Amino acid sequence: MAISIKLSDELVDQARRYGHVFQRSTPKQIEYWSRIGQIAEENPDLPYAFIKEILLADQEAKDGQLTSYEFGPNER
Template identity: 35%
Template sequence: MGIVKLSDSMHENLRIASAAFSRSINAQAEHWMRVGLLAELHPQLTHAQLGQLLIRAERDGGLDLARLADELAPAKKPNTRARA
């Protein structure tokens, strides 16, 4: 756990959003960070699709950046060149 410095205006945005969505301020900030992280990793997906990813991640044990990176990495192809 760590401390993150936020601008006063962002903290106010978090306060309003957290009340609107019945989340704590910390939970709202974490939600926005998860959505932002997934949006950066999957820019082609819609917000609804990102939400589905979050649900699947939670079902599968939580959002794991290392696992996501492995899933996004190009498949390693074996070297099939014949040696001379």
């Protein structure tokens, strides 16, 4: 469900700039920041880079981009 909310002009301007760089619309950039913030609050020990890698891996799994890991002879 989409709703209208008031946001500061500064936040919207920042989201527009970042969104342009990362090929996201302004609303999608704000949604991305919100998702990152929620994950960070729920997992305060995880660094930002690790959170990004988790999100990327999750999307790769949804896109069917998984590969099997082959254990070597000394790894079992």
